[in-house]
Amino acid sequence: MNEFINKKVKFTDLGRMDYQQAWDYQEQLFADIVATKIDNRKKPTEEQEPTENHLLFVEHPHVYTLGKSGKLENLLLDEEGLKTNEATFYKINRGGDITYHGPGQLVGYPILDLENFFTDIHKYLRFLEEAIIRTLAEYGIEAGRIEGLTGVWLDPIKQENPRKICAMGVKSSRWVTMHGFAFNINADLNYFGHIIPCGIDDKAVTSLHLELGRPIDESEVKEKVKSHLVELFEMELI
Numbered sequence: 001m002n003e004f005i006n007k008k009v010k011f012t013d014l015g016r017m018d019y020q021q022a023w024d025y026q027e028q029l030f031a032d033i034v035a036t037k038i039d040n041r042k043k044p045t046e047e048q049e050p051t052e053n054h055l056l057f058v059e060h061p062h063v064y065t066l067g068k069s070g071k072l073e074n075l076l077l078d079e080e081g082l083k084t085n086e087a088t089f090y091k092i093n094r095g096g097d098i099t100y101h102g103p104g105q106l107v108g109y110p111i112l113d114l115e116n117f118f119t120d121i122h123k124y125l126r127f128l129e130e131a132i133i134r135t136l137a138e139y140g141i142e143a144g145r146i147e148g149l150t151g152v153w154l155d156p157i158k159q160e161n162p163r164k165i166c167a168m169g170v171k172s173s174r175w176v177t178m179h180g181f182a183f184n185i186n187a188d189l190n191y192f193g194h195i196i197p198c199g200i201d202d203k204a205v206t207s208l209h210l211e212l213g214r215p216i217d218e219s220e221v222k223e224k225v226k227s228h229l230v231e232l233f234e235m236e237l238i
Contacts, residue, residue, distance in 0.1 A: 096169030104186030
């Protein structure tokens with residue numbers, strides 16, 4: 001393991017970006033970090049370089065993505081239906097099933113070398129969830145987890161009307177992460193009607209603006225999420 005622990009994380013807000021373009025960018029950053037780690041193993045300790053970390057925020061045009069373990073039948077649109085809804089579709093290399101990304105949704109892609117933080121992928125997922133849970137608490141919304149399911153849910157205890165407000169799906173190799181979370185802020189939930197979200201057909205999806213009954217300042221939410229990620233991971237954003 002590299003003795004130089006680097007908790008600095010380069011933050012980039014990509015604005016609205018095509019899914020493929022953002023995916024390619026993630027892949028490049030991911031590959032660069034992995035290459036550094038492989039190269040470090042060939043060097044004496046004193047010559048090794050610290051690995052970089054990145055946090056990307058982005059908003060995508062309407063797109064459906066299917067994870068490695070997902071089922072294509074959970075997409076309820078054919079090619080014509082995708083065109084009609086001005087949406088695209090990708091099979092991708094993260095875990096999880098199908099999900100939707102679109103305007104009004106904050107998508108976060110942490111590309112971290114977890115050896116700079118902790119080598120525990122379950123803890124990593126829980127920290128991502130916790131950042132969203134703490135953000136929602138600032139808006140007076142109690143959220144939490146449902147056992148056996150990833151993501152952040154409202155009404156997670158009694159489950160009289162459980163509804164997901166943030167989906168998650170990640171990839172990790174050599175302790176380097178990519179993909180991440182999708183937090184519905186001002187999202188058009190009609191688009192979730194064209195899929196079985198995350199393969200779960202007995203629970204609903206919601207968005208922060210619907211829960212509060214008003215449009216939400218997305219830049220404000222971004223700052224809150226960033227703040228909680230910094231606190232939980234003890235990272236320094238640059």
